[in-house]
Amino acid sequence: MEMFEAFGFSQRVMQESYWVNETTFWRPDPTAPERIVRADRIQDVEDGLSEFPHTILSQARIHDFMLDTMLQSPRRLVPDTPSTFTSTTSKPRLGVAATSNQASTTTRSPAVAPSASI
Numbered sequence: 130m131e132m133f134e135a136f137g138f139s140q141r142v143m144q145e146s147y148w149v150n151e152t153t154f155w156r157p158d159p160t161a162p163e164r165i166v167r168a169d170r171i172q173d174v175e176d177g178l179s180e181f182p183h184t185i186l187s188q189a190r191i192h193d194f195m196l197d198t199m200l201q202s203p204r205r206l207v208p209d210t211p212s213t214f215t216s217t218t219s220k221p222r223l224g225v226a227a228t229s230n231q232a233s234t235t236t237r238s239p240a241v242a243p244s245a246s247i
Contacts, residue, residue: 130181138194139181146184149173 133139152173158164174183199206 130179130184133191133194134181136195136198138198141194142186142191143182143184145190146186149183149185 130139130142133142150173152171153167154169154171155165156168158166196208199208
């Protein structure tokens with residue numbers, strides 16, 4: 130999170146991410162082993178460890194934030210990659226993206242989100 134602050138988008142990350150405040154432990158219920166029960170709950174991060182919270186956000190979303198920051202920079206930076214997004218197909222529980230390795234003008238493709246969450 131400290132690095133995102135240096136790039137100027139930590140507030141966006143904090144607004145969109147899941148905040149991890151505690152960790153919970155589960156075990157089989159002693160009276161009904163086919164069920165689980167919460168056994169314990171602890172604070173995730175020690176107080177005062179960082180000025181920023183422990184958060185979880187998709188790597189693709191962080192990538193979008195970095196691309197936006199690059200595009201808004203004085204040089205209007207754009208990544209130079211040999212691959213270009215061409216298409217996507219969806220199969221049950223599997224998303225497949227096709228790319229082309231032709232050297233071409235780089236354009237930013239819209240994000241493709243699989244149906245499963247992380």
